[in-house]
Amino acid sequence: MDRLELIKRNVQEIVTEGELEELLNKKEAPRAYVGYEPSGKIHMGHVLTVNKLIDLQKAGFEITVLLADVHAYLNRKGTLEEVRKIADYNKRCFIALGLDKEKTNFVYGSDYQLGAEYMLNVLKLSRAVTLNRARRSMDEVGRAMDDPTVSQMVYPLMQAIDIAMLGVDIAVGGIDQRKIHMLARENLKNLGFETPICIHTPILLGLDGTKMASSKENFISVDDTEEEIYKKLKKAYCKIGDTEENPILALFRYHIFPRYETVVIERPEKFGGNITYMSYEEMENAFVAESVHPMDLKNSAAKYINEILDTVRKVLL
Ligand SMILES: N[C@@H](Cc1ccc(O)cc1)C(=O)O
CATH class of the missing domain: 1.10.240.10 (Tyrosyl-Transfer RNA Synthetase)
Known part of the structure; x- marks a missing residue:
């Protein structure tokens, strides 16, 4: 299987394929990442994006995995201490599933997202994004979105800034990340950053054929x-x-x-x-x-x- 075939296998959408081909011609080792809210149960849905990262690693990409502890906290999943502990467990799972330990860059959100430069970028972006847009981008990602908190409006802005600050060419995620990725694609350029390419995997149904829960x-x-x-x-x-x-x-x-x-x-x-x-x-x-x-x-x-x-x-x- 050639490089492009490997990257494209089993994905639902690439935004855009033209940009991806251009990137492959331009860079020997492009950079890609997935972010995960730490989770007590790593399920086959998580594993699907891990598999895609392994494909990308085989295709010569440099891989970053963001253990998004601050995001889980903003999404009201637990205290920062709790989610950070779960993140350690998740990291061990991802390595056990076949991500190359030496070649994968594991980053905790809390290790860089609280710095001044990062925060200033989030604030800049907050001026460019309407409340309505931020909220819609969280439709499939946020918990209890019938009554969202301000932290859940900060969440997608930070996810967009992650792409810039981690210096990745490609953001990978389930198709549920699409609206946040589109927000990033439309706005990062105006803040002086590159526009990321996005690769979206399908969301698996539960074993009973209904939504996983x-x-x-x-x-x-x-x-x-x-x-x-x-x-x-x-x-x-x-x-x-x-x-x-x-x-x-x-x-x-x-x-x-x-x-x-x-x-x-x-x-x-x-x-x-x-x-x-x-x-x-x-x-x-x-x-x-x-x-x-x-x-x-x-x-x-x-x-x-x-x-x-x-x-x-x-x-x-
Ligand atoms: N939004 C992702 C988590 C995530 C957080 C920050 C990122 O930069 C990327 C991804 C999820 O639903 O699990």
Whole structure:
């Protein structure tokens, strides 16, 4: 797979592709980052952007991971001390998932976001962005946005300034980050900074085919046990013929195929024996043609996900 193909695989949107191609021609080692609000449960949604960072690392990018403790604090997720502690745990998870420890630059928000230069930039940006726009940019990111706090209006401004101050060419994130990224793209130039390229990954559905939510426990997180994963996947939504909203197929597409050259679905002889797929598309076609059964996919998905998470479990012990 060539560099551009690797970067583009499994992404929902690149803003813009032309700018990306230009960047690749211009720079040998461009810089990209993802920011994460520290979270007690790192789930497969987080892992999807980690996978993209690993792709970018393979494509020669320099990677920064922002452990966004101040952002989590502004988003009313806990005290600064609490979120900072969770950030340490998250860092260990990300390394265990395959980000190269030597080559990844881990940064805590609180280590640089409280400086004078940073804050002055946030204040400058605050004059250029309307309250309405700041609020809308937080639609899919903010907690309890029916009654937002001022801190949640500062949040997107700081995220935009992060892009500038971390000196990255590319901001990576789920498609839920889109409105904040657009705000950054429109305003950073006027403050004398480069306009960032943005890469957006899709947002995974929960295992029951509805929106992921911690209250519903409808997702796999990296600290699930082997049995929990078999149990969760066994009852996951995987309707015959449905390829659009199929969380099991999504696991293969976004998590398993990127880490394995070929995927073997194990089946008893009497159901046709094992089948090997060389690509996600090949598996999806077989699923549509009903030549592979949801139950067989579920069992194999559990086996592969457990294999992937085994290294994480060992590191977290
Ligand atoms: N907004 C991101 C977190 C983040 C914070 C600051 C950034 O610079 C980047 C990302 C989230 O929803 O999790």
